Amino acid sequence: MIRKLLKYDFKEMMRFWLIAAITTAVLSVIGCGCANVVSCYQKYPEAIIILSWIFLAIVGLSYLAFSIVAIIIVFARFYKNLFTDEGYLTFTLPIKKITVLNSKIISGFSILFATSAVIFAEICLILHFVIIGGSPSDSSTGAIGIRIIWELINALVVDGYELAFSINALLVFLTSIAATLFKLLFIYVCITIGSIVAKKAKVAFAIAFYYIASSSFGTLMGILYTMVVPFLVERTTQISKGAGIAVGVLIFSAVFLTVLLGCAFCYAFLNKAIDRKLNLA
Amino acid sequence: MKKILTFIFVVLLCVGLCLPALAAAPTATVSDDLRTVYFNETEYLRFNAEYLVDDTRQMVNVKLSESQKTEIKEVKLYSDYTYCVIRGVFKYADGTELTAYYIIKDAYSDAAKIINGKNVEAVINFINVPDLTVNMNGLKSGSEESFLRENTTLTFDVYAYAANGYVKFKIGYLAVYKGNYYYCDYAENEENSGSVPKARLVHPSSDLYKKIDASVNDYYNTGFGFLYYDDLVTVIAIILLLLLFIVAPAVIAVIFTVLAIIKKGTYRKIYIVIASLSAALLIVSVIISVII
Numbered sequence: 001m002i003r004k005l006l007k008y009d010f011k012e013m014m015r016f017w018l019i020a021a022i023t024t025a026v027l028s029v030i031g032c033g034c035a036n037v038v039s040c041y042q043k044y045p046e047a048i049i050i051l052s053w054i055f056l057a058i059v060g061l062s063y064l065a066f067s068i069v070a071i072i073i074v075f076a077r078f079y080k081n082l083f084t085d086e087g088y089l090t091f092t093l094p095i096k097k098i099t100v101l102n103s104k105i106i107s108g109f110s111i112l113f114a115t116s117a118v119i120f121a122e123i124c125l126i127l128h129f130v131i132i133g134g135s136p137s138d139s140s141t142g143a144i145g146i147r148i149i150w151e152l153i154n155a156l157v158v159d160g161y162e163l164a165f166s167i168n169a170l171l172v173f174l175t176s177i178a179a180t181l182f183k184l185l186f187i188y189v190c191i192t193i194g195s196i197v198a199k200k201a202k203v204a205f206a207i208a209f210y211y212i213a214s215s216s217f218g219t220l221m222g223i224l225y226t227m228v229v230p231f232l233v234e235r236t237t238q239i240s241k242g243a244g245i246a247v248g249v250l251i252f253s254a255v256f257l258t259v260l261l262g263c264a265f266c267y268a269f270l271n272k273a274i275d276r277k278l279n280l281a
Numbered sequence: 282m283k284k285i286l287t288f289i290f291v292v293l294l295c296v297g298l299c300l301p302a303l304a305a306a307p308t309a310t311v312s313d314d315l316r317t318v319y320f321n322e323t324e325y326l327r328f329n330a331e332y333l334v335d336d337t338r339q340m341v342n343v344k345l346s347e348s349q350k351t352e353i354k355e356v357k358l359y360s361d362y363t364y365c366v367i368r369g370v371f372k373y374a375d376g377t378e379l380t381a382y383y384i385i386k387d388a389y390s391d392a393a394k395i396i397n398g399k400n401v402e403a404v405i406n407f408i409n410v411p412d413l414t415v416n417m418n419g420l421k422s423g424s425e426e427s428f429l430r431e432n433t434t435l436t437f438d439v440y441a442y443a444a445n446g447y448v449k450f451k452i453g454y455l456a457v458y459k460g461n462y463y464y465c466d467y468a469e470n471e472e473n474s475g476s477v478p479k480a481r482l483v484h485p486s487s488d489l490y491k492k493i494d495a496s497v498n499d500y501y502n503t504g505f506g507f508l509y510y511d512d513l514v515t516v517i518a519i520i521l522l523l524l525l526f527i528v529a530p531a532v533i534a535v536i537f538t539v540l541a542i543i544k545k546g547t548y549r550k551i552y553i554v555i556a557s558l559s560a561a562l563l564i565v566s567v568i569i570s571v572i573i
Contacts, residue, residue: 098547224521231518250569254526257562261533264555271551 001095005103009081013073013111020069021118024062028122031059032129039130059126063119070115074108075187082274083195083202097274105267108184113177164245171252178259185266186213192273526566534559 034052041049081090081104090100187210194206232251534556541552 096547224525227518228522231522247569247572250565250572254562254565254569257558257565258526261530261555261558261562264551264558268548268551268555271547 001093002099002103002106005095005100006107009077009103009107010110013077013107016073017070017111017115020066021115024059024066024118024122027059027062028125031056031122031126034059035126036129056126063122066119067115070111074111074184075191078104078108078188079191079195079203079206083191098271101270101274104188105181105184108188109181112180112184116180164249167249168252171249171256175252175256175259178256178263182259182262182266185263185270186210189266189269189273192270196273522566522570527563527570530559530563530566534563 034055037044037052038049038056044052080086082100091097093100190210190213191203191206193209194204195202198205537552537556537559541549541556544552
C-alpha cells in the first residue's frame, strides 16, 4: 500500500517541483554562457559583462527560490494531507497510520534530497564553463567545478591518514543526509503539534512553535560551540597526531549518532501523536 | 533486529579501523644530557640543544647517569599539525623528579623548556637559525652576520591573544644575544619583506620587555593545558559534555530498553532503535573521553 501512497505523494508534489527544476536547469544552461563571458571579460564589451553578471545573480536567486518552493511543497503536502479536511479522507484509508507517515517521510526526504542534488549539479555545470586564464585553449579549462571540489577535498587529507579521512568524509556525508532527515522530521513534529494544540490558525501556531524550538536549539548549540569545541580542540592538540585523528573520527561518529537519535525521537513522537492524539472529528 | 545488529557492527567496524591510527602514535627519546632528541619514526627530526640555560639565562648542566637512565618513567610525544611536545619524566637517584617539555613548533627545532623540576629548573634551547628565518613568513636572511645567527642564545615566539581568548597570533619573537634582549616584530618586518629581519634592543626593566615576557609565560602556561582545569569555562564544557554525551545517552538507553521489553508491536522496534543508538553514542563518548 505504501507504493500507492508514494505514487500519489510524488504525483502531487512533482507537478510544481518539476516546473521549478526545469526552470532552474534552463537558467543554468544560459548561466553557463554568462560564466564563460565573465571569465573571459577582456574579449567582450562592458555592457555584455554587466548583463552576464546580472543574469548570474538571477540564476543564484533562482536556486534560492527553487529550495523555498521544494520546502513549501513538502510541508504543505504533509499539512494538507493529514491535518485538513483532506486528512479525514486519508485516515479512512484501510492502512496503518504509520504507513501514511512513512510515505510522507520518504517522499519529503526524496524531494529535498533531489533538490539539493539538482542545485549542486547545476552549480558544477556553471563552474565547468568558467575559464581560468582567459583563453579557451588554456590547459586549466574544463571540468573546473569538479576539479575545485576535488582539490579542496585533497587539501584536507593528512598524509598517512587517508583511511581516517575517508571515514570522516563518509561520516560527514551521512551526517548531512541524517541532518536533512532530522530537519524534515522536526518540522513535521512542529506542524503536528501546531495542528493538535491549536483550534484555529494551526499553521501560524506551527511556525511559532518551530521558531521557539529552533531558537532554543540554536542557543544550546551556540553554548556548546563556544564552550565545548575550543575545549575539544585544546584537548585534542595535547595528544599524539594518530590519537587526535582517531578522536576526530569518533567525534564525527558521535555527531552522526546524535543526529540519528534526534531523528528516532522525532519519528517516535510523530507516531505517538498521529496514532493517539489525532482527532479529526 | 538484523538491521540494528548490522548497524552496530558497522559502527564497531569504524571504531576498529581507528585503532591502528592510535597504535601508530609516534614516540621520542632523549639523550643522557637531555640535549639530543631522537624520533623513532622520523630520524631526520633529530636535533641537539646548543645551550642549556636556567630561567635566569645562566648556563647549567643536566646529565642523567646510566642508572638514572633506566629509571626514565615516561617519554612521550604529543603533537598536532603545528606543535610537537615531548614530555619526559626523569627520576634521579636522590628522589628528585624532573619533568621536561620540549616544545617544537612547525616541526622545527625551535625552543624547548624544562619545567616542574623540584631541584633543577632549566630551559633548553634548540637553535636552528635557517629554520627560524623560514618561519618568519619567508623573510630571507641577508648575511652571515645578520641577526639571529649562531651566537644567539635564546629565542621565544611571542603571541598575542584575540579577544575571545582562544585564538592566538604569532606577533614576533624575543631573542637573547650576548646578554641583551632583542624583540623582532613580524608586523614591522613584513613592511620590508625580503630584507634582513630587524630587531630592536629592549631593556629587561622596560615595559615592552615585561609585556613580552608575560606573553611568553602566558603562552607556556596556557598553551598546553598545564593550568587548563582552572578555567571555569572548561569546567562548564566538561559538565555539558558529560550531561549530553554520557549521562543523557545512558539514561535514554536504560529507559528505552525497559520500554522495549514491556511494549509490543511497532513501538517496540522504534524503542529498540533508540536504545541501540543511545548505547552506541555512549560507547563512542566513553572512548573519546578515555583518549582525551
